[in-house]
Amino acid sequence: MLQNNLFHDEYVRNYTNASFLVKDGYAFTDGLFSGYSASARTYNIASWSYDTDPATSFANRDMTLQNPRSVFQLMKQHYSRYTPEMVSSITGIPVADFNKVADLVGQMGKPDKVMTIVYAVGLTHHTTGGQLIRSGAVLQLLLGNMGRPGGGMNAERGHANIQGNTDHAISWEILPGYLKIPAPGQKTIADYVAQSAPKKSDKNSWNFFGTNYSKFMVSTLKAWYGDAAKKDNEFAFNFVPKPAGNASWMTIYDQALKGKMEGLMLSGMTAASIGPDSNQVRQALGNLKWLVIMDALPTTSSEFWHAPGVDASQVKTEVFMLPATHWIEKEGSFVNSGRWSQWKDQVLPPQGQARHDHWILADIFQRVKTLYKTQGGKFPDPIMSLTFDYKDPLKPDLDEIAREINGKDLSTGKQMTTFANLKDDGTTTTGDWIYTGSYLDTGNLMKRRQGVQDPKANDPTGMGFYPNWSWSWPLNRRVMYNRASADLNGKAWDPARPGITWNGSKWVGDVPDYPATMDPHDPNAYLPFIMNGEGVGRLFSNGMVDGPLPEHYEPIESPVQNPLHPTNSASPVAFLYDKAAGRPNRFGTATDYPYIATSYRLTEHEHYVTQHVPHLVQLQPRPFVEIPQELASEKGIKSGDQVRVSSKRGKVEVLALVTKRLGPMTVAGQKVYQIGIPIHWGYIGISADSDPSHGRYWLANALTPFVGDANARTPEFKAFLVNLEKI
Amino acid sequence: MLYLAAEHFVRAPQWLWYVLFYFFFAGIAGGSYAIATMLRLSGDVRDESAARIGFYVSFVATVVCPILLTADLGVSWPRFWHMLIDVTPGDSAVNFKYWSPMSVGAWALLVFGFFAFVSAAEAWLSDRRGRPLVPPLLNRVFNVVGAVLGIFIASYTGVLLSVSNQPVWSDTWSLGGLFLASGLGGATALIALLMRYRPDAAFSLGRLHQAAGYFAALEVALIIVFFVTVGAAGTLPRLLPWLALWAIAVAGVAAGLVGARGHMRVMTAGGSGALARVRLDTVVVSLLVLVGVLALRAAVIFSAQ
Amino acid sequence: MATIKAGETYGFFTDTSICIGCEACEVACKECNQLQGNNPTFLADSFDNTGSLDAQNWRHVKFIEQVPDQSATPGNGSAWLMMSDVCKHCKHASCMEVCPTGAIIRTEFNTVFIQQDVCNGCRNCIAACPYGVIGMNQQTGTAHKCTLCYDRLQGGLEPACAKACPTQSIQFGPLADLQQAADVRLAALHSQGMNQAQLYGRDDKVYGGLNAFFLLMDKPETYGLPNADNAKLPSRNDLGGYIGAAITAVLAVVGGLVAFRRRVTG
Ligand SMILES: Nc1nc2c(c(=O)[nH]1)N[C@H]1C(S)=C(S)[C@@H](COP(=O)(O)OP(=O)(O)OC[C@H]3O[C@@H](n4cnc5c(=O)[nH]c(N)nc54)[C@H](O)[C@@H]3O)O[C@H]1N2
Ligand SMILES: Nc1nc2c(c(=O)[nH]1)N[C@H]1C(S)=C(S)[C@@H](COP(=O)(O)OP(=O)(O)OC[C@H]3O[C@@H](n4cnc5c(=O)[nH]c(N)nc54)[C@H](O)[C@@H]3O)O[C@H]1N2
Ligand code: SF4
Ligand code: SF4
Numbered sequence A: 001m002l003q004n005n006l007f008h009d010e011y012v013r014n015y016t017n018a019s020f021l022v023k024d025g026y027a028f029t030d031g032l033f034s035g036y037s038a039s040a041r042t043y044n045i046a047s048w049s050y051d052t053d054p055a056t057s058f059a060n061r062d063m064t065l066q067n068p069r070s071v072f073q074l075m076k077q078h079y080s081r082y083t084p085e086m087v088s089s090i091t092g093i094p095v096a097d098f099n100k101v102a103d104l105v106g107q108m109g110k111p112d113k114v115m116t117i118v119y120a121v122g123l124t125h126h127t128t129g130g131q132l133i134r135s136g137a138v139l140q141l142l143l144g145n146m147g148r149p150g151g152g153m154n155a156e157r158g159h160a161n162i163q164g165n166t167d168h169a170i171s172w173e174i175l176p177g178y179l180k181i182p183a184p185g186q187k188t189i190a191d192y193v194a195q196s197a198p199k200k201s202d203k204n205s206w207n208f209f210g211t212n213y214s215k216f217m218v219s220t221l222k223a224w225y226g227d228a229a230k231k232d233n234e235f236a237f238n239f240v241p242k243p244a245g246n247a248s249w250m251t252i253y254d255q256a257l258k259g260k261m262e263g264l265m266l267s268g269m270t271a272a273s274i275g276p277d278s279n280q281v282r283q284a285l286g287n288l289k290w291l292v293i294m295d296a297l298p299t300t301s302s303e304f305w306h307a308p309g310v311d312a313s314q315v316k317t318e319v320f321m322l323p324a325t326h327w328i329e330k331e332g333s334f335v336n337s338g339r340w341s342q343w344k345d346q347v348l349p350p351q352g353q354a355r356h357d358h359w360i361l362a363d364i365f366q367r368v369k370t371l372y373k374t375q376g377g378k379f380p381d382p383i384m385s386l387t388f389d390y391k392d393p394l395k396p397d398l399d400e401i402a403r404e405i406n407g408k409d410l411s412t413g414k415q416m417t418t419f420a421n422l423k424d425d426g427t428t429t430t431g432d433w434i435y436t437g438s439y440l441d442t443g444n445l446m447k448r449r450q451g452v453q454d455p456k457a458n459d460p461t462g463m464g465f466y467p468n469w470s471w472s473w474p475l476n477r478r479v480m481y482n483r484a485s486a487d488l489n490g491k492a493w494d495p496a497r498p499g500i501t502w503n504g505s506k507w508v509g510d511v512p513d514y515p516a517t518m519d520p521h522d523p524n525a526y527l528p529f530i531m532n533g534e535g536v537g538r539l540f541s542n543g544m545v546d547g548p549l550p551e552h553y554e555p556i557e558s559p560v561q562n563p564l565h566p567t568n569s570a571s572p573v574a575f576l577y578d579k580a581a582g583r584p585n586r587f588g589t590a591t592d593y594p595y596i597a598t599s600y601r602l603t604e605h606e607h608y609v610t611q612h613v614p615h616l617v618q619l620q621p622r623p624f625v626e627i628p629q630e631l632a633s634e635k636g637i638k639s640g641d642q643v644r645v646s647s648k649r650g651k652v653e654v655l656a657l658v659t660k661r662l663g664p665m666t667v668a669g670q671k672v673y674q675i676g677i678p679i680h681w682g683y684i685g686i687s688a689d690s691d692p693s694h695g696r697y698w699l700a701n702a703l704t705p706f707v708g709d710a711n712a713r714t715p716e717f718k719a720f721l722v723n724l725e726k727i
Numbered sequence B: 001m002l003y004l005a006a007e008h009f010v011r012a013p014q015w016l017w018y019v020l021f022y023f024f025f026a027g028i029a030g031g032s033y034a035i036a037t038m039l040r041l042s043g044d045v046r047d048e049s050a051a052r053i054g055f056y057v058s059f060v061a062t063v064v065c066p067i068l069l070t071a072d073l074g075v076s077w078p079r080f081w082h083m084l085i086d087v088t089p090g091d092s093a094v095n096f097k098y099w100s101p102m103s104v105g106a107w108a109l110l111v112f113g114f115f116a117f118v119s120a121a122e123a124w125l126s127d128r129r130g131r132p133l134v135p136p137l138l139n140r141v142f143n144v145v146g147a148v149l150g151i152f153i154a155s156y157t158g159v160l161l162s163v164s165n166q167p168v169w170s171d172t173w174s175l176g177g178l179f180l181a182s183g184l185g186g187a188t189a190l191i192a193l194l195m196r197y198r199p200d201a202a203f204s205l206g207r208l209h210q211a212a213g214y215f216a217a218l219e220v221a222l223i224i225v226f227f228v229t230v231g232a233a234g235t236l237p238r239l240l241p242w243l244a245l246w247a248i249a250v251a252g253v254a255a256g257l258v259g260a261r262g263h264m265r266v267m268t269a270g271g272s273g274a275l276a277r278v279r280l281d282t283v284v285v286s287l288l289v290l291v292g293v294l295a296l297r298a299a300v301i302f303s304a305q
Numbered sequence C: 001m002a003t004i005k006a007g008e009t010y011g012f013f014t015d016t017s018i019c020i021g022c023e024a025c026e027v028a029c030k031e032c033n034q035l036q037g038n039n040p041t042f043l044a045d046s047f048d049n050t051g052s053l054d055a056q057n058w059r060h061v062k063f064i065e066q067v068p069d070q071s072a073t074p075g076n077g078s079a080w081l082m083m084s085d086v087c088k089h090c091k092h093a094s095c096m097e098v099c100p101t102g103a104i105i106r107t108e109f110n111t112v113f114i115q116q117d118v119c120n121g122c123r124n125c126i127a128a129c130p131y132g133v134i135g136m137n138q139q140t141g142t143a144h145k146c147t148l149c150y151d152r153l154q155g156g157l158e159p160a161c162a163k164a165c166p167t168q169s170i171q172f173g174p175l176a177d178l179q180q181a182a183d184v185r186l187a188a189l190h191s192q193g194m195n196q197a198q199l200y201g202r203d204d205k206v207y208g209g210l211n212a213f214f215l216l217m218d219k220p221e222t223y224g225l226p227n228a229d230n231a232k233l234p235s236r237n238d239l240g241g242y243i244g245a246a247i248t249a250v251l252a253v254v255g256g257l258v259a260f261r262r263r264v265t266g
């Protein structure tokens, strides 16, 4: 792309930070970026920043892209090592095949071409997961495909509502609407904004997010604490927890292993099946005093204390099972990968005494509140003053919650129509600013269903936006950063695929992600990427802790050395939980575990929950592993035979499915085999019940390594080492 | 899944024991009636005893047939009559499809049952009276019609298998003839065996053995045709698992031939009448032939399952 | 979908080129028709654990692995074939031809339907169907197969399997429309160089045409389907079978009469 000048020149020059100059001091040598500390296994990212003008603190730019310190030239140099031969050696893809794909992709940098990348956990479940996704984003920026209809780096979210989950802050490090979680030491909203909001680094950057950060935060606090959030108490900012350490998924079990966790509530998630190194996770659950499971069905977590091979009398954890409704049994919204929040109906009435999750939580909350009231306690304010003005405080309605999330203007009592009107003076509320505009006084826009019944009427642009089908954040915009879909003059890059275009007086097409009447010829016109400080797409970024440019590292367990830099083969900053906690090493080597393994889903099952569905169990009735035919014949294994697959951490004894679909590969000059492990079985469910001995060593995660990606701490489910035996 | 070229992706109807025995008894029923008729037509008065055994056997075997067929229907057995009467709402009429051997067979069995009953009754009454009940000519005309039906009954089961899309079965046109030849052979063997209990019939024994020899020869020819046609269709491998059954079937045929040879020698020496009674060798040969008849049908049925 | 009218011919166009093998069609069919399914068994045959169409499985997704030995060789789209199989609702239906009770009829939608109150479980249709579609339900003692959702069609609804298919690999509609759509699709595949792609049962070469016809990515034999040369009705053997029997009968009667002939003996 870079060497053959196949990138989208005008786009890259104007809409990305290719022209930004990087500070002296930034370097990359032998697999390490500048600022590495081997003892802490972290980077000091100070050197990964722009060369700035001290007067404005804006970055210096070279629009010719020739300056050797420009992002463009640094990238060109960085990626010159990735020749087709090198890529082939790393990935096992034959050079000819790679070139074929590269040729196709290379054509997508023409202004009237666009391609999309769709990915899911094939990219994320690696210690380099975050950077793998960034590499796709970087490629799309080079091709000029971000912010354009049909472009983008698109996550296929997993569970039907994973997008909604992150939007509403299921991750520990964010508050709703991707506001950062406050950090220790922050006393005021101003402290918080100063340390959290993006900063403007170019004169034409709007920096919309950074500029409005305090309005979003204050309005959120107003929604939570109502009258208790006042200007003179910093809007109750001190009620919000300010975690000092990482609290991601693996960290929780790591803490439990260390004996630092008293209890845990699992809702709609079965820790014992889904986490890496499940034997260790089970041990962690056994270290708890109590465990609460909110689920519609028994899970490997609710039953972990009598898993095969476990002596129930030795497990001290007290386990509570609270029957919850399944999502089929309630209404609510699902948010898809395109950020369309679609309201759905209840399919079945709840069974038995099952309660909705939010009813269970409401009940627990009221009881805690009563305890505070009757018995007192430390710092009661966040509990006592939490807004909870639902019609039935024990049974909040999801409709009420959706209205609350949208937010309202306290002075008029009306629903907010846009987050642009949110204020930081305590007169507006929002439960999640990106959802402001979803539930107006006129009703719930997520319920709208004007779709393919009548494409002519319902899709006026013909671009598949269907603006009156449900509602997408932000502000029903279908393509984010859509200013980037038009050139400097506001004309569509591809007239056949316009996003928004400038008609001389305003922007038309999709809902503009830009001031609606801002003339593109205005010397002060904003840059297209309105949410970040630069105003342009980041090819080089200091937002990641493992490097400003994506780099290839081998998985933590790998049979080969990284051909790029054998001395720093695996990610130098991947988080090694066991090592950090002083537990013995649980990683294996190719001498003992010569085969690569990967884990994945089958279409016939949804994780672990469909183990309770007879028709789906019939489709895939027994746990199995897929074995390359060549390896199988070496080992005398036939389809249907029982085999043992073991890693340094555990083993599974399951059936073999021999197939030519998994061929051997040549990686770093070595012939390697790969074993495929579907994840869906455990000691719970129909197949396990029908013959308890079947349930013995079924958890795919008995094999996977307890290691996290440096950024997101996502486990490395997709590549690890195992051994294979016939039994 | 890998599929054999040109082999249909079929499901076996899983006709097992009831149908196997039905095929056996149908062969015996039709075969005995035909043999009995031929004895009357071509033999002399001293063959009448053997002929009557044939009619008795035919009747008993015929009675067993619908019982087996009905039993094979499983829980639907009370609907056996749907074979004959169409109960489709608004469509109720007689079911008769000349192109469907099962449909024709159902009717044939009904009509043949009448003939088998009448002939057996006639034989029984004549036995009791000590002389023929019905004028011989009339009787013979009746018998000839019955024998034609009997031959149909003995053979259509083979055609029924062929009129399908099962491998092996539908790959050959020989099954109707094969089942007929073996049915006739089985019928001769059974009649010969039963002569033990009706010594006066033993007069016909030598002739029966001779006929059995002809039937066995026909059967050998048809088995060859069967293998050649199935081989041409490429489904021979399906027969392999059932080679043991084929061996038994062939042993039965061979027994028929050996028996025939032995008795023809006897015959040239002293005529059929010289054999006063059924000896052990006849018993052995007959049993072998009967087992062979069963084995042949089993081998054919199973090879498609 | 336009309204479903009696008197018109309906069927399926199953486009295997876009089937992802998710088996949603199998499950939707079972749910809708209240079929329990068979005992779960691992067949070790690619991802197929259903095995075949039968009384409990009226849709069955076949998985056919045709991976070339050199794994990296592009497989021209036919390395892992998936095909959602179903009753073909043949224009000349072998099952209907042999059924002695008249249980098998053509409905007002021109589909092939087994009337459960007429069928008596003789299984002749099972032997006759060249596609192994029909199975016996031991509880009811009758033959079962895809009804083309007769009840749903009567209620104006499209069949459950087509409705559930997330890729529109299964398309339901008036046969003429489907044939047109199939021609367009085939032309598109051919223009993309997939020359092995072919329609099966769209014209009258197999069983006079199939109401449920397919777009295949390889020869019919690869999928275990009889090709046009092999697709023959059971009645093809009527004449040969009876003639064989008749010749045998004549020879046998001659033999019998000769053996039994009156002769002068001592
Ligand atoms: N039927 C069914 N559907 C589901 C789910 C389910 O359980 N069952 N789960 C849902 C959820 S929560 C999720 S997250 C999604 C996940 O959906 P997917 O991401 O599709 O999930 P997987 O099947 O785990 O893995 C996907 C693929 O990643 C590939 N892969 C592995 N390593 C790499 C790599 O380094 N690079 C690339 N390019 N590919 C790689 C593997 O070959 C595998 O085919 O599915 C969702 N949909
Ligand atoms: N080795 C390996 N491990 C993996 C993966 C992998 O690819 N490889 N994939 C990972 C990924 S991406 C994911 S998302 C996880 C999946 O892990 P989970 O999300 O834990 O898996 P599910 O089985 O979908 O679990 C959901 C549980 O939620 C319950 N449930 C459904 N609806 C509701 C509800 O409304 N309320 C409540 N309280 N409960 C409900 C179900 O009964 C079920 O028990 O697995 C992860 N683990
Ligand atoms: S596919 Fe089989 S069951 Fe279906 S109509 Fe054709 S012959 Fe009958
Ligand atoms: S089993 Fe039923 S449908 Fe099939 S041929 Fe017999 S009567 Fe007809």
Ligand code: SF4
Pocket: C028, C029, C030, C032, C033, C058, C059, C086, C145, C146, C147, C148, C149, C150, C159, C160, C161, C162
């Ligand atoms: S049409 Fe109906 S009965 Fe036939 S396979 Fe589809 S869902 Fe099943």
Ligand code: SF4
Pocket: C018, C019, C020, C021, C022, C023, C024, C025, C026, C061, C084, C164, C165, C166, C167, C168, C169, C170
């Ligand atoms: S539902 Fe559609 S895509 Fe899925 S297996 Fe069936 S035909 Fe194929």
Ligand code: SF4
Pocket: C166
């Ligand atoms: S893959 Fe299946 S379950 Fe997932 S969204 Fe599509 S149809 Fe629904």
Ligand SMILES: [Mo]
Pocket: A121, A158, A159
């Ligand atoms: Mo997921």
